[in-house]
Amino acid sequence: MAATRIAGDVLAARIKADLAPAIAAIRAKAGRAPCLASVLVGDDPGSIVYCRSQAKACEGVGITYDLVQFPADTPATALAAKLDALGADPAVDGILLQMPLPRSINARDMAERIPAAKDVEGITSANLGKLFFYEGAALIPCTAAAAYELIKFAGCTIKGAECVVVGHSPIVGKPVACLITNDLGTCTICHIETRDLKAHTTRAEILVVAAGKAGLVTGDHIRPGATVIDVGINRVPCLDEKGQPLLDEKGRKKMKTVGDVDFASAEAVAGAITPVPGGVGPVTVAMLLRNTVRAAETHIA
Ligand code: NAD
Numbered sequence: 390m391a392a393t394r395i396a397g398d399v400l401a402a403r404i405k406a407d408l409a410p411a412i413a414a415i416r417a418k419a420g421r422a423p424c425l426a427s428v429l430v431g432d433d434p435g436s437i438v439y440c441r442s443q444a445k446a447c448e449g450v451g452i453t454y455d456l457v458q459f460p461a462d463t464p465a466t467a468l469a470a471k472l473d474a475l476g477a478d479p480a481v482d483g484i485l486l487q488m489p490l491p492r493s494i495n496a497r498d499m500a501e502r503i504p505a506a507k508d509v510e511g512i513t514s515a516n517l518g519k520l521f522f523y524e525g526a527a528l529i530p531c532t533a534a535a536a537y538e539l540i541k542f543a544g545c546t547i548k549g550a551e552c553v554v555v556g557h558s559p560i561v562g563k564p565v566a567c568l569i570t571n572d573l574g575t576c577t578i579c580h581i582e583t584r585d586l587k588a589h590t591t592r593a594e595i596l597v598v599a600a601g602k603a604g605l606v607t608g609d610h611i612r613p614g615a616t617v618i619d620v621g622i623n624r625v626p627c628l629d630e631k632g633q634p635l636l637d638e639k640g641r642k643k644m645k646t647v648g649d650v651d652f653a654s655a656e657a658v659a660g661a662i663t664p665v666p667g668g669v670g671p672v673t674v675a676m677l678l679r680n681t682v683r684a685a686e687t688h689i690a
Contacts, residue, residue: 392617392659393543397535400542401671404679405450411682412451415689423685424453425483425509425677426475430468430494431461436487443485446674452681455481465494472502482685483509485677506687509680512560520564523571528680533564535672536597536618540569543616543661545595547572553589555579555606555649556599561620565597586610598649608654617662620669621649 415423427443429436440456447454457475459468468490475481484507490496500508505515511530519527529537540547552574556562562578569576579589581600590596590610598606599620611617626634627643635643648665655662663669 392656393661395539395543395616395618395661395663395668397539397663397668397670397672400538401675404538404672404675405446408450408678408682411686415682415685416451419685419689421480422451422453423482423681424455424480425485425681426455426457426478426481427485427487428457428459428468428471428475429487430459430463431491433487433489436489440487442674443677446678447681450678452678461491463491463494465499468494468499469502472499476502476504476507479688481507482688483507483681485510486512507684509677509684510560511564511680517559517564520567520571528684529568529676530560530564531676531680532561532599532620532669532673533568534676534680535669536561536565536599536620537568538672538676539618539663539669540595540597540616545616547574547595550574550594551592552576552595552597553579553593554597554599555583555586555590556597556601556620558599561599562597565599565620569595569597600649602649603647604651605649606655607651608656608658611655611658613658614660615658617650617655617659618669619648619650619652619663619665621647621665622670623647623649 444454475484484503500512505513508516508528511528516528520529547569552569554562554566557578557580566576566578577589579586587610591612593612593615595616597618601621603623603625624644625647627645629635637643646666
């Protein structure tokens with residue numbers, strides 16, 4: 390039997406609707422909407438697309454979205470000064486620094502300038518530390534929080550479950566593993582140096598894949614009935630029946646977005662699986678809105 394598709398867009402809509410009373414309360418108390426400042430340096434195409442979806446999502450729930458743009462050759466000192474100003478601005482509740490930054494700027498140094506209480510992506514050492522220490526009030530990295538919410542939305546019990554996370558990045562893999570461990574799941578983290586990936590993934594009742602490699606996980610990596618959360622976002626060419634790339638009217642390769650999991654083979658084995666697109670992506674944006682509202686609640690309390 391084909392796996393149940395875990396509808397991220399349905400969960401995202403529910404999370405957004407649940408934010409309405411809190412946003413109304415902030416408006417009543419502060420006399421303004423919650424405000425998210427998003428800082429973009431340069432013109433990375435992925436970041437520009439993400440900014441557009443942030444703006445739309447904020448507008449949809451009544452959060453003010455302030456996009457602060459800098460050219461790619463902006464000196465680190467100017468960016469630092471702006472981040473400090475936003476950090477001190479009483480009208481700004483949340484700050485998001487779009488990554489990647491130009492190579493000339495140290496991304497970690499810049500991220501750490503964001504005050505923890507306004508760090509709506511949960512990327513500062515302070516917020517990651519709170520997650521590590523299991524302090525419920527932390528602002529948790531949005532994608533990790535999304536994967537966790539999707540596991541719960543799929544009806545899984547994390548406590549005691551065999552869980553495997555593929556990917557150990559500080560903003561996705563590690564915080565997901567931390568959330569799972571905080572809930573007393575038995576969690577294995579796999580990464581690029583893991584010797585036998587399949588030996589681990591086939592044990593998993595809950596499998597989260599965040600590697601950025603299209604097709605890394607196929608049906609034979611999956612334990613029958615497992616819940617699979619596919620975090621990956623990869624752009625790959627569309628192929629015809631003979632495996633040749635399809636071209637658009639201008640002769641360019643047609644591209645599509647896929648995850649890290651080969652959906653067709655995985656769907657035949659898993660119990661439940663997130664599609665890409667329509668799985669983790671919309672819930673990540675909903676988590677950003679939720680973090681912004683939480684930051685505003687703290688800020689105006
Ligand atoms: P990253 O490059 O920082 O980390 C990738 C991780 O995967 C590393 O731990 C690496 O060791 C591991 N890895 C790579 N190849 C592997 C292999 N062959 N076998 C086992 N492990 C392997 O990436 P990231 O920032 O954590 O993002 C991961 C993926 O999630 C990317 O596709 C990214 O686009 C996507 N992403 C999605 C969202 C969303 O909202 N859906 C948000 C952020 C990131």
